[in-house]
Amino acid sequence: MLKQIPNIITSLNILCGCVAILFATSGDLITASFFVFLGIFFDFFDGLAARLLKAQSEIGLQLDSLADVITSGVAPGIIMYQMLNLSYFGHMQTLTETFSMDGWNVGFKNYMPLIGLLIVIASAYRLAKFNVDTRQTTGFIGLPTPANALFVLSLPLILQFQYSELAETIILNRWFLIGITLISCILLNAEISLFALKFKTWDFKSNAIRYVFLILCLVLLVLLKFLAIPFIIVLYIVLSMFNHKVH
Template identity: 40%
Template sequence: MRKHIANCFTLLNLVFGCLAIIQILAGLPGLGLSFAAGGAAEADLVARMCVASLFICLAGVVDFLDGLIARLLGAASEMGKQLDSLADLVSFGVAPGLILYQFLLIAFSNGNLAAGASMNYWYLLPALLVPLAGAYRLARFNLGTHFSTEFEGLPIPAGGILIASFPLIFKNTDNQALQQLMHTSWFWYAVTLIVSFLMISTIAMMSLKFKNLSFIQNWPKFLLLILAIVLGISLHWLAVPLVFIVYILLSVIMLRKGTPL
């Protein structure tokens, strides 16, 4: 029974991932906006992706809770591990990959999605590298790694939530330079390649799980948490990519020095 409680949270992660995909592709009744012509169609698509991003963030919260609940109940199991990976692939691999796909469509259609119907869709398919890299990362994780307290490669939830932050940044920023950058296909290709490479790499990444509350043993995690709160209050969704960069730098610098994280 205890195992089923944790597994229900894992399945809820999968539900949120599926809802995000539906929202990106068509829109849920009452939440999606209908396509309009020209620039209005772009605004509708971005609005739908913003709702999908919130579903992905909810999946991230549930993904954290299912592991926590499994540990508290002593209900960790091989079944739960496999189920968690399948849910993560949908919520943090497929759904974010579709967000990148839609952003590439916006970039190549120059703001007119109706004109994008005649474009070469081979230009959009690199977005699929994210779910492919995520699947590889999860399969390798399930087979076991030679790292005991750190992750081998970027955890797929971290990459998925990074990508999920972009629609919310895109919709809420007034910075013209940032808006122009996010209308550029090369920016999305760079995001796709960086996230995919980090996931399939063997670079040691800091685990964000606290084994105890000792500040001395966990100061990099506390630093990251405090930074996330401060930047979140001041920069809102733009804080996510900045915290992501700090997380990568902290992981690389500290672990290369041999500091256990």
């Protein structure tokens, strides 16, 4: 039974992702974001539990990737779709409304928010590559899907909890959202070496980059709250590139 604990935790990740999708399709992006955060929390601890219990398995690896497709791929893709709906039409809508007769009358513009679903495709492709790429045993090649999901989730959270006219002007700009979508798809599958937040030991020397990153993350979160999330993702990429160059 103990050997199944990691898979149970991964299953909770899948459940959170499914609930997030239901909330996102209904237009409640804040609750959807909360469940994605919770799913990512479970995603972090299923691997930790597997290592502590020495319960790593091929099934667990595949299940983990499937969970990430749902929680860190489909859910943020739908959230971006709804953000683009807000940008284009001033309100969120369902796919039924997108493909309604009224949608046909609006024309091609009505289908532009579907660009957000490119995140789903890019995330699935990134996870498929991860499963067969032997280079990604101690780090990552390309932005991990949970990191990309956090970036997307930060957009509605900033609007809700740290609203300003400037934030609304930038975040709800359709070209900004399309640009973020395309950049996300590129970064997910780019040949960029990124460090993993997995501690094999706790000494500072071998984990210096991780400790520095976590300390800076804490400072940014205290100072900027949800606005810190995009900066943290950018910081993660920059520190990873610096670390790769040094070593």
